[in-house]
């Protein structure tokens with residue numbers, strides 16, 4: 001049973017999604033952030049009229065060895081900075097560490113319920129793990145009593161046994177970032193269904209929890225992605241603040257990039273791949289809190305009412 005107030009929140013979120021997906025005037029002009037970018041997706045963006053289906057948006061993950069001449073992909077209908085490397089290294093090219101774990105620290109006591117429709121909430125998200133640094137991120141988050149949402153590449157889970165369980169036990173949220181970080185907009189619906197079904201199976205096998213959140217690699221969107229997400233019960237979680245941690249590899253720049261672009265309801269994109277991002281996290285958490293933000297999980301930011309097949313760039317926020 002859905003409460004009336006929840007329906008209201010859903011409508012409010014949906015309006016935000018539609019507005020962000022269709023109103024180019026909301027977005028900071030991408031041309032100012034990605035000069036010289038390719039416009040290969042811009043025409044298809046206008047052809048789709050925005051909304052939940054559309055072309056590529058920026059997902060800079062796996063840019064570790066990207067060519068300095070990487071081609072950026074623009075999408076004029078979203079607020080996302082776009083920088084998709086022309087050639088992204090394969091998932092398996094990321095070094096795999098011995099995943100022997102230290103004992104997990106005691107869980108942080110549950111905080112009081114948060115109402116992001118009246119409080120200034122933000123959600124930290126971490127993509128592309130598990131990695132050799134993932135447990136360190138969990139430790140930092142736990143030490144700060146701050147949650148985050150990890151979007152994991154499922155075929156890497158076996159390399160890090162116990163890490164997802166530790167995320168969940170520490171109060172973190174785990175969502176899917178696909179099976180192998182393929183470009184989902186280039187996959188057929190059948191391939192997407194197989195990919196995401198397997199990904200969700202692997203995650204659930206580790207966490208014991210159903211998967212309800214999906215971040216399409218590279219932030220790509222398409223009708224097939226939306227259809228398969230709806231079929232599998234997955235909300236598509238994008239972002240409206242890009243830390244650019246993949247680009248700067250500098251903790252101070254990561255903090256400043258977020259603090260100058262964050263607003264109530266923001267979904268913040270970071271990656272649990274980089275030491276510089278790990279170094280930034282305790283500083284960033286402190287700075288966000290000093291600015292009056294409450295750090296929440298994605299489900300909390302969406303009022304516990306995410307909808308399958310819907311794309312979210314941000315969540316609930318107090319009335320302006």
Ligand SMILES: [Zn+2]
Nearest residue numbers: 061127128217
């Ligand atoms: Zn990614």
